[in-house]
Amino acid sequence: MSNTARKRALEALKGQRAATAGPLFAVMEEGEGFAHDTIDKVAVLFPLPLPEPFDYRAPSSWGLKPGAHVIAPIGSRLVRGVVWNVEVNNPGAANLKAIDQVLPGPLVPDMSRAFLDWAAKYLVRPPGDFLRMIVRSPDALLDPPTFNVVTPSGQPPPKLTEARARVMAEAAKEALSAAELARRADVSSAVVKGLIDCGALNRVEISEDPPFPEPDLGMKGKPLSGIQQAASDEVCAYVRKGGFHVTLLDGVTGSGKTEVYLEAVAETLALAPDAQVLVLIPEIALTQAAMARFEARFGVKPVEWHSNITQKARRRAWREVACGRARLVVGARSALFLPFPNLKLIVIDEEHDPSYKQEEGVIYQARDLAVARAKLGHCGIILASATPSLETLVNAQQGRYAHVKLPSRHGVAEMPDVELIDLKYDPPEKGRWLSPKLITAAGEALSRGEQSLFYMNRRGYAPLTLCKACGHRMKSPETESWLVEHKYSGRLVCHLTGFSIPKPKACPECGTPDSFVSIGPGVERIHEEVLELFPNARIEIFSSDTTPNGDAVRDLVGRMERSEIDILIGTQIVAKGHNFPNLTFVGVVDADAALNNSTDIRAGERTFQLISQVAGRAGRHERKGRALIQTYIPEEPVMQGLKSQDRDTFMNLVAREREQFGMPPYGRLAAIIVSAPDEKLANEAAKQMGEKAPHTEGLDLWGPAPAPLAVIRGMHRRRFLIRADRGIDVSAFLAAWASRVKLHSAVRVQIDVDPYSFL
Numbered sequence: 050m051s052n053t054a055r056k057r058a059l060e061a062l063k064g065q066r067a068a069t070a071g072p073l074f075a076v077m078e079e080g081e082g083f084a085h086d087t088i089d090k091v092a093v094l095f096p097l098p099l100p101e102p103f104d105y106r107a108p109s110s111w112g113l114k115p116g117a118h119v120i121a122p123i124g125s126r127l128v129r130g131v132v133w134n135v136e137v138n139n140p141g142a143a144n145l146k147a148i149d150q151v152l153p154g155p156l157v158p159d160m161s162r163a164f165l166d167w168a169a170k171y172l173v174r175p176p177g178d179f180l181r182m183i184v185r186s187p188d189a190l191l192d193p194p195t196f197n198v199v200t201p202s203g204q205p206p207p208k209l210t211e212a213r214a215r216v217m218a219e220a221a222k223e224a225l226s227a228a229e230l231a232r233r234a235d236v237s238s239a240v241v242k243g244l245i246d247c248g249a250l251n252r253v254e255i256s257e258d259p260p261f262p263e264p265d266l267g268m269k270g271k272p273l274s275g276i277q278q279a280a281s282d283e284v285c286a287y288v289r290k291g292g293f294h295v296t297l298l299d300g301v302t303g304s305g306k307t308e309v310y311l312e313a314v315a316e317t318l319a320l321a322p323d324a325q326v327l328v329l330i331p332e333i334a335l336t337q338a339a340m341a342r343f344e345a346r347f348g349v350k351p352v353e354w355h356s357n358i359t360q361k362a363r364r365r366a367w368r369e370v371a372c373g374r375a376r377l378v379v380g381a382r383s384a385l386f387l388p389f390p391n392l393k394l395i396v397i398d399e400e401h402d403p404s405y406k407q408e409e410g411v412i413y414q415a416r417d418l419a420v421a422r423a424k425l426g427h428c429g430i431i432l433a434s435a436t437p438s439l440e441t442l443v444n445a446q447q448g449r450y451a452h453v454k455l456p457s458r459h460g461v462a463e464m465p466d467v468e469l470i471d472l473k474y475d476p477p478e479k480g481r482w483l484s485p486k487l488i489t490a491a492g493e494a495l496s497r498g499e500q501s502l503f504y505m506n507r508r509g510y511a512p513l514t515l516c517k518a519c520g521h522r523m524k525s526p527e528t529e530s531w532l533v534e535h536k537y538s539g540r541l542v543c544h545l546t547g548f549s550i551p552k553p554k555a556c557p558e559c560g561t562p563d564s565f566v567s568i569g570p571g572v573e574r575i576h577e578e579v580l581e582l583f584p585n586a587r588i589e590i591f592s593s594d595t596t597p598n599g600d601a602v603r604d605l606v607g608r609m610e611r612s613e614i615d616i617l618i619g620t621q622i623v624a625k626g627h628n629f630p631n632l633t634f635v636g637v638v639d640a641d642a643a644l645n646n647s648t649d650i651r652a653g654e655r656t657f658q659l660i661s662q663v664a665g666r667a668g669r670h671e672r673k674g675r676a677l678i679q680t681y682i683p684e685e686p687v688m689q690g691l692k693s694q695d696r697d698t699f700m701n702l703v704a705r706e707r708e709q710f711g712m713p714p715y716g717r718l719a720a721i722i723v724s725a726p727d728e729k730l731a732n733e734a735a736k737q738m739g740e741k742a743p744h745t746e747g748l749d750l751w752g753p754a755p756a757p758l759a760v761i762r763g764m765h766r767r768r769f770l771i772r773a774d775r776g777i778d779v780s781a782f783l784a785a786w787a788s789r790v791k792l793h794s795a796v797r798v799q800i801d802v803d804p805y806s807f808l
């Protein structure tokens with residue numbers, strides 16, 4: 050396909066051009082054995098929130114297959130969709146509307162379609178919502194665009210002037226466009242043209258999206274310790290056995306879980322030349338470090354997939370995955386929806402991480418969906434973590450998942466010492482946040498030339514801005530959330546909606562100038578305090594505000610790894626997988642913060658996971674690490690569990706509590722959030738829904754109640770919480786319930802199966 054034809058086709062795919070002015074794409078070759086006069090009934094699913102596929106007719110001679118991309122009419126519009134089902138030679142389809150166009154491009158594999166159907170049913174969402182995630186890059190369907198380069202033909206030019214020699218030398222280094230070659234050789238374009246004309250250079254058309262280089266399976270990983278080798282042997286044995294199997298790779302921070310699962314990846318890729326592997330990692334911040342480790346192991350960068358890659362990279366990755374040529378993909382949760390035709394292993398690194406739960410738009414938990422995807426596709430899945438979720442631990446304890454353990458750090462590295470600081474007895478100075486013990490420990494690390502980390506999971510300077518004259522609190526408009534002061538940008542920011550304003554000079558309520566006081570700390574305030582305490586140290590903040598993109602993260606992480614920073618103050622972004630060799634001290638400024646959220650059933654578990662992970666950044670190499678945790682409630686089991694580093698005792702306690710109340714994983718939860726632009730409508734809709742709820746044995750329904758965040762962006766929110774005994778089909782219950790209710794068109798109903806947020 051020429052680049053012009055490609056452009057035209059793309060416009061049609063994006064709906065910018067009517068596709069009716071004659072076929073844009075060659076219709077499929079006539080399949081053998083198809084009669085010319087028969088028609089097929091073809092069900093097409095569209096990437097739209099429709100309840101099911103729509104039926105169309107198409108000539109049997111097109112030989113349409115499930116998974117093919119087509120354009121078909123919905124009303125007066127032509128829309129791109131995917132064939133979901135074909136009934137060959139069905140005369141009953143004669144009265145249906147006709148499919149307009151067949152598009153080129155790799156078929157959406159059977160497994161991707163089965164996974165989508167399953168996910169839609171389980172999460173009670175229209176299947177088209179998931180299709181949108183599967184067919185995101187319309188231009189990935191077309192042949193990739195090409196460009197011309199010039200390369201030496203091997204035939205020397207008849208007359209070798211100095212200028213010509215420079216061109217030939219540059220051309221030998223790299224295939225470049227004629228213009229770029231002229232620029233590099235510092236000659237006019239006529240010189241390059243002359244060399245083409247005399248046959249010394251050839252013009253070659255190459256693809257903008259060439260296949261990715263194959264991982265080098267001849268390369269070896271690091272020599273493993275005995276314990277790592279045993280873990281690797283076990284995991285690789287599951288890989289060789291094949292079929293669906295889940296393994297929990299449970300090892301303390303720095304034990305070498307990554308080294309072990311890299312062996313499983315290598316084993317899988319070696320099984321078959323077309324086997325594909327997907328590794329999910331929780332945050333974009335981690336991608337570069339992960340990419341580098343994969344590159345060191347397999348000689349090539351894996352295929353990368355997350356929301357920050359360019360449109361071009363997205364198109365290339367999608368196509369190469371769909372064609373089965375991309376063998377190793379590392380990505381964020383959405384990579385699970387890539388159309389792998391031959392996925393053989395999924396790895397979920399840091400499986401406990403909350404960022405696997407997508408909370409906006411289509412709500413899903415990627416870890417749970419990945420297990421379902423592995424089951425459907427009869428493939429293996431490894432869940433790796435130092436602090437596995439209770440759901441995963443219980444599955445391992447009950448024998449549903451294999452449990453492979455790495456109980457100690459690799460090499461000479463030991464686990465850090467963890468101590469609690471009881472703020473009731475060791476408080477900071479008034480108006481300060483760091484207790485004397487924390488300050489002393491950071492000072493000691495500094496004098497030894499080692500690094501410290503202060504952890505405070507709140508962005509900005511202060512979470513609340515209050516007028517001391519009238520008591521007015523600065524609130525986000527139409528949202529029940531305080532504005533957070535960001536001192537370095539001089540703004541007040543709503544962390545929920547992103548709304549921000551410059552900090553006013555006077556109180557908008559009473560008009561008193563300079564009357565604001567900042568209540569509570571955020572990382573910027575801790576930064577201010579640390580700067581005063583250690584004026585000569587190199588101190589930086591690591592939060593999504595200071596590192597807004599991948600480059601900034603790479604830069605900061607690089608400087609931290611090279612010990613160019615003495616003290617880092619970070620939000621939960623620091624808790625993830627980083628490996629800072631010279632970091633020996635971690636100070637947790639406010640361990641109680643997340644526990645104050647009484648609505649979250651996982652608050653204790655989350656606090657334990659986060660703080661263990663943060664503490665686990667200390668002393669990952671030769672020098673032993675130390676972590677100090679500031680708390681007002683040292684007697685709480687979670688604090689005691691952190692101090693003794695006895696995860697299993699703490700998690701058993703959590704498990705008994707959950708079991709007693711039939712909470713996950715001993716029961717199921719689902720939430721329904723009803724929201725409307727005014728309060729009355731929200732109340733009426735919630736009441737109406739409540740009245741229509743089907744009664745089911747073994748299922749409790751709570752609500753409707755105003756959500757803890759009762760108003761967001763002007764939408765008034767009401768919540769239902771559903772708790773069901775295990776074995777009850779919660780999805781079927783929710784679907785039956787939703788089908789009974791017809792609500793005002795301004796009302797939105799959001800279903801959250803297995804909720805992690807209760808706000």
Ligand code: ADP
Nearest residue numbers: 271272273274301302303304305306307308459
């Ligand atoms: P985890 O994933 O369990 O946190 P990693 O795989 O990141 O642990 O290992 C922690 C550190 O120890 C890394 O720097 C890693 O390169 C190193 N390491 C682990 N195992 C080995 C090994 N067998 N040989 C050399 N270095 C290792």
